[in-house]
Amino acid sequence: MTHVTVPARAAWSAVVRTGETLTVTDLHGNQAVDFLVYDAGDTSVRYSAPDTVQAQGGIFLTTGSVLMSNEHTPLMTVTEDEVGRHDTVGGACSKESNTLRYGHHTWSQHACVDNFLAEGARHGLGKRDLVSNINWYMNVPVEKDGSLGIVDGISAPGLRVTLRAECDVIVLVSNCPQINNPCNGFEPTAVAMTIGAPA
Numbered sequence: 001m002t003h004v005t006v007p008a009r010a011a012w013s014a015v016v017r018t019g020e021t022l023t024v025t026d027l028h029g030n031q032a033v034d035f036l037v038y039d040a041g042d043t044s045v046r047y048s049a050p051d052t053v054q055a056q057g058g059i060f061l062t063t064g065s066v067l068m069s070n071e072h073t074p075l076m077t078v079t080e081d082e083v084g085r086h087d088t089v090g091g092a093c094s095k096e097s098n099t100l101r102y103g104h105h106t107w108s109q110h111a112c113v114d115n116f117l118a119e120g121a122r123h124g125l126g127k128r129d130l131v132s133n134i135n136w137y138m139n140v141p142v143e144k145d146g147s148l149g150i151v152d153g154i155s156a157p158g159l160r161v162t163l164r165a166e167c168d169v170i171v172l173v174s175n176c177p178q179i180n181n182p183c184n185g186f187e188p189t190a191v192a193m194t195i196g197a198p199a
Contacts, residue, residue, distance in 0.1 A: 002195040008188040009177035011115035013122060015040050016165040019198030021079065023162040024136050024173075028189035030153035032138040032176040034092045034112040036120075036131065037067055037075050040168035043125060045069045049088050049132040059142065060085035061134065067163070070131075075169055080162040083155050087135040089142070090150060092116065093178045102180040115174035123170050135176075136161055138183050150181045164199075 005027070006012045016022050024033055039045035051068035053059050061067075063081040066074045091097075092112035099107050116130055137155040142148045175191050178184055 001197065004193045006173065006175045006191050006193055008175060008190055009110055009115075010175050011119035012173040012175070012193055013119045014171055014193070014195060016076075016169050016171055016195055017198075018165055018167050020165050021162050021196040021199075022076070022165070022171060023160050023192075023194040023196065025158065025160045025192040025194070026083075026137050026155045027157060027191055029155050029157040029159070030137070030182075030185035031155070031189045031191055032153070032178065032183040033136040033191055034116070034174040034176050035134040035136055036116060036172040038123075038125070038129075038170045038172075039069060039073075039075065040170050043123070043129065043170065045071050045073065046129070046131055047075060047134070048072075049134075053088060059088050061088060062086065066166075067134070074166040076163040076165055078161060079164050080160065082159040083137060083161060085154070086161065087138040087140040088132075089148060090135050090138055090140040090183075092130075092133050092174065093176065106180060109179070110177045112174035112176055112178070115177070116172055119172050119174075123172075125172075135183070138176075150183050152182045153185065
């Protein structure tokens with residue numbers, strides 16, 4: 001078993017082998033965890049939000065949700081979820097989106113895209129390899145008119161989500177540094193990543 005605490009605002013990555021589990025623990029509550037996953041044998045095969053949403057018939061992830069690739073193959077399956085729903089549409093914060101949403105004074109603030117680029121480079125991944133991501137624990141309700149918001153989280157300290165790798169995968173994580181909306185309770189905190197042996 002491998003257990004790592006990822007500090008607030010930091011990035012993390014790992015190779016998770018077929019059958020192994022990855023547990024993401026929200027240590028302090030209300031911390032968004034941006035997440036990307038790639039087939040370790042061929043990184044052109046990577047998480048696809050449209051395939052995942054289409055396959056399960058909904059935009060929120062929970063127990064039983066299968067993270068599908070752009071080849072419509074399963075990458076990981078959510079085997080346990082103590083929160084109830086996770087976001088697939090809110091995307092990753094960036095310097096550009098921060099400036100657009102919150103003003104030019106936010107330009108210098110660290111963002112998830114920065115984390116993904118720095119951590120992805122360790123695996124030979126670059127900007128063109130970034131796709132729409134999952135946001136574990138982030139609460140993004142979608143209204144009847146199609147509008148969405150980023151509101152107070154529904155997580156709490158110690159809650160977990162566990163995934164099983166359906167093939168060897170590379171997982172990229174940005175422990176979201178956003179401080180301009182409620183996705184992190186305006187104060188980013190640490191999370192834990194635990195890789196467990198196959199059942």
